[in-house]
Every structure is written in structure tokens, then in C-alpha cells.
Amino acid sequence: MRILVVSDIHANLVALETVLSAAEGHYDALWCLGDLVGYGPRPNECVALIRDLAEVCVMGNHDWAVLGRPGINVEDFNPQARQAVLWTRAQLSAENRAFLDQLPDVPIHPPAAQGILITHASPSEPVWEYILSPSTAMFNFQVFDEELCFVGHTHKPAIFRWRGPVDGDDTATVEYRQPTPGVPVLLATSARQRLIVNPGSVGQPRDNDARAAYAFLDLETRVWQQERIAYPIELTQNQMREAGLPKRLVDRLSFGW
Ligand code: ZN
Numbered sequence: 001m002r003i004l005v006v007s008d009i010h011a012n013l014v015a016l017e018t019v020l021s022a023a024e025g026h027y028d029a030l031w032c033l034g035d036l037v038g039y040g041p042r043p044n045e046c047v048a049l050i051r052d053l054a055e056v057c058v059m060g061n062h063d064w065a066v067l068g069r070p071g072i073n074v075e076d077f078n079p080q081a082r083q084a085v086l087w088t089r090a091q092l093s094a095e096n097r098a099f100l101d102q103l104p105d106v107p108i109h110p111p112a113a114q115g116i117l118i119t120h121a122s123p124s125e126p127v128w129e130y131i132l133s134p135s136t137a138m139f140n141f142q143v144f145d146e147e148l149c150f151v152g153h154t155h156k157p158a159i160f161r162w163r164g165p166v167d168g169d170d171t172a173t174v175e176y177r178q179p180t181p182g183v184p185v186l187l188a189t190s191a192r193q194r195l196i197v198n199p200g201s202v203g204q205p206r207d208n209d210a211r212a213a214y215a216f217l218d219l220e221t222r223v224w225q226q227e228r229i230a231y232p233i234e235l236t237q238n239q240m241r242e243a244g245l246p247k248r249l250v251d252r253l254s255f256g257w
Contacts, residue, residue, distance in 0.1 A: 179224070
């Protein structure tokens with residue numbers, strides 16, 4: 001069974017459609033790691049697609065903010081993100097809002113996938129924490145038991161590999177690597193080796209590569225393949241300008257940050 005793993009779509013419909021058409025015929029189920037909306041110009045269309053296609057989906061911090069849930073003050077977002085949250089809140093249909101509202105805000109186990117946890121941000125703080133460094137990953141490896149955990153939120157593709165203590169050496173280590181697009185990686189696990197894996201962002205990459213990021217996971221072989229695909233960024237940018245979204249959010253898509 002082959003899974004298409006997407007995250008951080010952020011209402012970028014052009015990017016999402018580009019990913020879905022490139023992936024068509026190559027997957028059996030779709031997992032979405034949250035942040036369907038926020039920043040981008042087509043929240044309703046993106047939520048509707050994920051509603052139809054995703055086997056599982058978890059809640060991201062922007063989804064949470066758009067719902068206006070307690071626990072986050074939208075004033076804590078930077079001014080452009082805040083403006084996008086408020087704009088999105090006004091756009092969202094009742095049906096799509098209801099879909100976002102029922103998304104789990106805790107880590108979940110996808111069906112038919114042994115030993116796998118998925119969450120938006122981190123096992124420790126499922127909606128909020130950024131796993132950007134081996135030290136944050138190290139802390140998180142202590143708060144879940146599964147072999148593999150898939151996260152989004154940072155908008156940067158990543159693989160964090162935890163290696164447990166070996167005989168005569170009682171220090172666990174975490175190593176970080178950035179997967180190369182198109183190159184399969186075996187997500188081998190054991191009692192002494194577990195992984196946290198991030199597919200990057202469909203709709204607003206932040207690793208200085210403007211192309212949409214996504215990945216495939218083969219559930220039987222545990223092979224992970226990072227993918228990148230160029231999409232017509234200017235179409236999304238035109239939609240953002242028409243919607244009156246902040247220029248800074250429009251511009252950053254060209255640079256992938
Ligand atoms: Zn995000």
C-alpha cells in the first residue's frame with residue numbers, strides 16, 4: 001500500500017492540484033498532516049479536496065487559529081499570518097469549517113499502519129512545537145513509543161534518526177538529514193532505531209526551494225520517497241493579490257522561505 005503524504009497546504013490550490021495530478025495513479029491512500037488553510041487564497045477548495053481524498057488528516061496550528069479556538073491568541077501570529085487567518089475565517093464555508101473542527105488535535109494512528117504515529121507539529125505538542133533541531137527531536141523521541149512518527153509544521157523536509165544506546169555506550173543520538181528529492185530512503189527501524197519524518201510543505205515551502213514538497217511512503221517496504229514539483233507560482237500569487245492578502249506572503253512563495 002502506497003501512501004501520498006502531504007502537509008501544510010495553506011490554501012495554495014494551484015500547488016495542491018499540481019501535486020495531486022503528479023501523484024495520480026501512484027498512491028492508494030492520502031495522509032494529510034495539517035495546516036490546510038492560512039496564508040493562501042483558496043481555503044474552501046483545498047479543504048474540499050482533502051475532505052474527499054484524505055484517509056486521515058490532523059489539525060494544524062493555522063486550522064486551529066482559523067477556527068478561533070481557545071489556547072491561541074491570533075495576536076501571537078506575525079501581522080501577515082494574522083491578516084491571512086482573519087481573511088480565511090471570513091471565507092470558510094460552514095461545511096469546511098465543520099470539517100476542520102473535527103480534525104484530531106492529538107497524535108493519531110493511521111489505519112492499517114503498524115507502529116506509525118502522525119501529528120502536525122510534534123508528539124509532545126501536537127499543534128505547536130517546531131521540530132527543527134536534533135535536540136528537539138531527541139526530547140520528542142522520549143514521548144512516543146512508535147517506530148515512525150510523521151510530522152509537518154516546519155515546512156522543511158527532514159528525517160531525524162534516533163539511535164538508542166548500544167552496549168558499552170549509554171548515549172542515544174539523533175542525526176538529521178535532508179532527503180534528496182526522487183531518491184528512495186529505507187525507513188529502517190528497530191528497538192534501537194526510530195525516526196521522525198517530515199514531507200515538507202505543499203503550499204509554502206521554507207527550505208529555499210520554491211517547489212511544492214510531498215512524499216510517498218510504501219507501507220510494506222517502509223520506503224520513503226521525497227518529491228518536489230514546480231508549479232505555476234504566479235497563478236497563486238495573482239489569486240492572493242486579488243484577495244488582498246499581504247504582499248510579503250505573496251513574495252515569499254517565489255523564494256521558498
Ligand atoms: Zn504550516
